[in-house]
Amino acid sequence: MKGPCAVKITAACIQFPVQFAMADANRAVMADLVGSAPQADLLVLPELAVSGYDFPDLATAQSLAESFEEGPTRRLVTALAAERNATLIVGYAEQAPEGLYNSCMLVMPDGAAVNYRKLHLFNREQRWFLPGDKPAPVVDTPAGRIGLLVCFDWFFPEAARSLALRGAQILAQPANLVLPWCQRAMFARSVENRVFTLTANRIGTDTAAGRELCFTGQSQIVSPHGETLAAAPSDAPATITATLDLALADDKTVAGENHLFENRRPEFYPGL
Amino acid sequence: MKGPCAVKITAACIQFPVQFAMADANRAVMADLVGSAPQADLLVLPELAVSGYDFPDLATAQSLAESFEEGPTRRLVTALAAERNATLIVGYAEQAPEGLYNSCMLVMPDGAAVNYRKLHLFNREQRWFLPGDKPAPVVDTPAGRIGLLVCFDWFFPEAARSLALRGAQILAQPANLVLPWCQRAMFARSVENRVFTLTANRIGTDTAAGRELCFTGQSQIVSPHGETLAAAPSDAPATITATLDLALADDKTVAGENHLFENRRPEFYPGL
Numbered sequence: 001m002k003g004p005c006a007v008k009i010t011a012a013c014i015q016f017p018v019q020f021a022m023a024d025a026n027r028a029v030m031a032d033l034v035g036s037a038p039q040a041d042l043l044v045l046p047e048l049a050v051s052g053y054d055f056p057d058l059a060t061a062q063s064l065a066e067s068f069e070e071g072p073t074r075r076l077v078t079a080l081a082a083e084r085n086a087t088l089i090v091g092y093a094e095q096a097p098e099g100l101y102n103s104c105m106l107v108m109p110d111g112a113a114v115n116y117r118k119l120h121l122f123n124r125e126q127r128w129f130l131p132g133d134k135p136a137p138v139v140d141t142p143a144g145r146i147g148l149l150v151c152f153d154w155f156f157p158e159a160a161r162s163l164a165l166r167g168a169q170i171l172a173q174p175a176n177l178v179l180p181w182c183q184r185a186m187f188a189r190s191v192e193n194r195v196f197t198l199t200a201n202r203i204g205t206d207t208a209a210g211r212e213l214c215f216t217g218q219s220q221i222v223s224p225h226g227e228t229l230a231a232a233p234s235d236a237p238a239t240i241t242a243t244l245d246l247a248l249a250d251d252k253t254v255a256g257e258n259h260l261f262e263n264r265r266p267e268f269y270p271g272l
Numbered sequence: 273m274k275g276p277c278a279v280k281i282t283a284a285c286i287q288f289p290v291q292f293a294m295a296d297a298n299r300a301v302m303a304d305l306v307g308s309a310p311q312a313d314l315l316v317l318p319e320l321a322v323s324g325y326d327f328p329d330l331a332t333a334q335s336l337a338e339s340f341e342e343g344p345t346r347r348l349v350t351a352l353a354a355e356r357n358a359t360l361i362v363g364y365a366e367q368a369p370e371g372l373y374n375s376c377m378l379v380m381p382d383g384a385a386v387n388y389r390k391l392h393l394f395n396r397e398q399r400w401f402l403p404g405d406k407p408a409p410v411v412d413t414p415a416g417r418i419g420l421l422v423c424f425d426w427f428f429p430e431a432a433r434s435l436a437l438r439g440a441q442i443l444a445q446p447a448n449l450v451l452p453w454c455q456r457a458m459f460a461r462s463v464e465n466r467v468f469t470l471t472a473n474r475i476g477t478d479t480a481a482g483r484e485l486c487f488t489g490q491s492q493i494v495s496p497h498g499e500t501l502a503a504a505p506s507d508a509p510a511t512i513t514a515t516l517d518l519a520l521a522d523d524k525t526v527a528g529e530n531h532l533f534e535n536r537r538p539e540f541y542p543g544l
Contacts, residue, residue, distance in 0.1 A: 119537050123527040135540045155532065157429035157464050158541040165543035179527070181463050181498055188460030191453045192429050226453055255395040255451070260427065265391050268407045269430040271437035272544060 009041040009143045011170070011196070012241040015219040015232045017204030018176075020052030023064060027076050034080045034088065037239050042143035043084070046202035047091035047118075047151050047174040048102065054124075054206035054213045061128035065095035068105060068115045081107045087141045089200075091150060091174035093129075102129045104150055104174045106139055114139045114148075119159060122152035124209075138166045144246045147195075151175040154182050154189065158272070164193035165261060169249035175201040176215055183218045187226050194224040194260055195249045203235055224248045281313040281415045283442070283468070284513040287491040287504045289476030290448075292324030295336055299348050306352045306360065309511050314415035315356070318474035319363035319390075319423050319446040320374065326396075326478035326485045333400035337367035340377060340387045353379045359415045361472075363422060363446035365401075374401045376422055376446045378411055386411045386420075391431065394424035396481075410438045416518045419467075423447040426454050426461065426471075430544070436465035437533060441521035447473040449488045459498050466496040466532055467521045475507055496520045 014033050018026050027050055034043055047053070050073050051064035066073055073092045081088045087108050094103035094117065101117040102125055117132035118125075136159060138147045147163030149171055154160070160171055171189065175182065177199075186197045203217040219232040221242040232238035252260040266272075286305050290298050299322055306315055319325070322345050323336035338345055345364045353360045359380050366375035366389065373389040374397055389404035390397075408431060410419045419435030421443055426432070432443055443461065447454065449471075458469045475489040491504040493514040504510035524532040538544075 119540050120535055123529045126529060131537070132540070135542050152530075155464055155526070156536060157433060157460075158536065158538070158544055161429060162541040162543050184456075184498070185460040185463060188429075188457040191457055192427055226456070254427070257395045257398060258424075263392055264428060264430065265403070266430070266544070268391050268404070269434040270407050271434050272430055272538070 007247050008243055008245050010039065010241060011042040011044070011143065011198055011221060011244050012037050012040040012239055013044045013198050013200035013219040013221060013232070014239045015046065015201055015203060015217055016237045018046065018049055018052050018202050020054065020206045020208045021060065021064060023050050026050050027073065030090070031076060031080060033239060034084060038241050040086055040241055042087045042170070044172045044198050044200040045088070045090045045174060046200050047104065047176040048093060049091050049174070049202070051093045052206055052208070053176045054209040055128055056209040058128050060208070061093060061100055062095070065093040065100050067095050068103065074105060074113065077105060077107045078111050078113070081109050082111065085109045087143045087146070089148070089172050089174060099130045100128055101132065102150060104148060106141070106146065106148060108141050116148040116150065118150040118153060120153045120156055136163055138163055138168045144169045144244070146170045146172050149173040151177060154185060160189045160193055164195050168195055169246045170196045170198060170244065173197065173199045175199055177201045178213055178215060180216070183220055186220065186222055190222040190224055191226040194252050196224060196244050197222045203237065279519050280515055280517050282311065282513060283314040283415065283470055283493060283516050284309050284312040284511055285316045285470055285472035285491040285493060285504070286511050287318065287473055287475060287489055288509045290318065290321055290324050290474050292326065292478045292480045293332065293336060295322050298322050299345060302362070303348060303352060305511060306356060310513050312358055312513055314359045314442070316444045316470050316472040317360070317362045317446060318472050319376065319448040320365060321363050321446070321474070323365045324478055324480070325448045326481040327400055328481040330400050332480070333365060333372055334367070337365040337372050339367050340375065346377060346385065349377060349379045350383050350385070353381050354383065357381045359413045359418070361420070361444050361446060371402045372400055373404065374422060376420060378413070378418065378420060380413050388420040388422065390422040390425060392425045392428055408435055410435055410440045416441045418442045418444050421445040423449060426457060432461045432465055436467050440467055441518045442468045442470060442516065445469065445471045447471055449473045450485055452488070455490045455492055458492065458494055462494040462496055463498040466524050468496060468516050469494045475509065
């Protein structure tokens with residue numbers, strides 16, 4: 001197994017049409033897609049990949065939520081991470097004692113796992129989910145130091161910045177994107193922080209809430225220099241992969257005489 | 273004259289090839305271009321538009337610097353702002369008692385003026401210029417509330433964020449861009465802060481430092497929703513204009529139930 005200092009890793013984003021409320025079926029699809037993916041050190045799947053996204057009411061959200069510690073998705077992802085010898089990141093609806101969170105779990109090949117509760121809830125999510133109660137984590141994994149974002153977190157440059165300042169080489173973003181901006185903006189998140197960004201978005205449409213909510217696909221892997229290393233279509237399942245040279249993310253120098261982090265002037269950013 | 277609450281304004285970016293060390297000639301070109309520009313409430317010109325950019329040594333930089341209070345560029349810009357009834361923003365090399373700054377001046381039609389000293393110096397600039405010693409200003413002008421950035425400041429999302437959080441509707445960026453990323457990244461600066469971004473870049477090549485430094489043009493005006501309202505070529509002089517509906521920049525709501533500023537979670541951004 002590669003140690004945390006591995007320099008080159010292979011990463012994949014898996015994009016597929018989650019079927020609303022079909023948790024068992026979605027887990028089966030996830031297992032198939034992870035099982036048939038090219039060998040990779042890191043596999044990122046969409047937000048709420050088990051439950052679907054657009055809940056009609058709280059009761060439906062509750063019925064599809066599960067615990068981080070011992071839910072069926074955790075068991076499946078743990079088994080898949082061991083089987084594929086990969087770090088997996090999957091979004092799911094978390095049932096906690098105090099309520100629900102829109103969370104993602106990161107599970108390593110040895111079963112070690114970290115949970116992240118989305119800090120910036122989008123639109124009607126705020127009706128079912130509690131906002132995250134801890135900073136997004138940066139996790140040392142066999143696939144590098146990974147910072148976690150979920151979907152709408154992208155809109156807040158502070159979130160990605162904080163992860164990068166704490167050493168993240170890769171920002172992994174399970175997503176259920178419906179607005180048109182994120183994929184283009186992740187170029188800036190990569191360049192300004194000099195990190196790899198991996199966006200695993202879903203496709204398809206949720207209709208259970210009495211409206212058609214369409215997800216935009218276009219999962220992508222962007223390099224610290226803003227190159228799109230891999231990109232998926234907007235309307236078809238896809239597993240995209242790229243080799244990531246993590247040393248690129250460790251070098252924060254620009255044009256020889258600048259350093260993107262050391263040149264920050266925090267005393268001159270009032271209001272932040 | 274429009275008051276600070278005017279909702280629609282016309283803005284222009286003026287792109288031209290500054291001639292290194294030809295201060296009088298550059299001022300004459302500026303006067304011609306401002307004089308012949310379409311009527312606009314706001315005119316943004318490039319960084320170091322009088323001196324040129326790539327100084328071979330400190331003595332050359334000093335010989336081309338002038339005071340904010342009473343230099344010839346300030347006199348010219350004040351006259352042009354009155355003549356055109358417009359707010360003008362121009363980059364210049366500032367001579368202060370303690371040393372040089374890479375500054376830009378904002379001058380309103382009535383002659384009121386604000387100075388900004390670039391906070392994030394790029395590459396060899398650090399050899400001649402002192403880094404800015406105050407936060408970038410947000411200025412209430414007849415053309416709206418304008419936040420100032422100079423060139424490499426774009427790389428630091430905190431800089432634009434701070435201006436937007438302090439009420440800027442427009443980010444005006446005199447630039448001498450040589451790296452390939454800024455114009456694409458300003459899309460994110462506009463969208464994440466819901467502000468207009470105006471990038472006035474120069475074209476041409478500086479050679480006085482014994483190397484060829486080429487500037488990338490492509491000045492642009494981007495809306496708070498990420499639309500490119502106007503864009504210049506990479507290799508020709510251009511004056512681009514757009515009508516800016518400033519109300520778009522005042523509305524920070526997203527998808528009905530989100531607010532880009534109120535939804536920030538500053539307690540969960542460690543390291544910033």
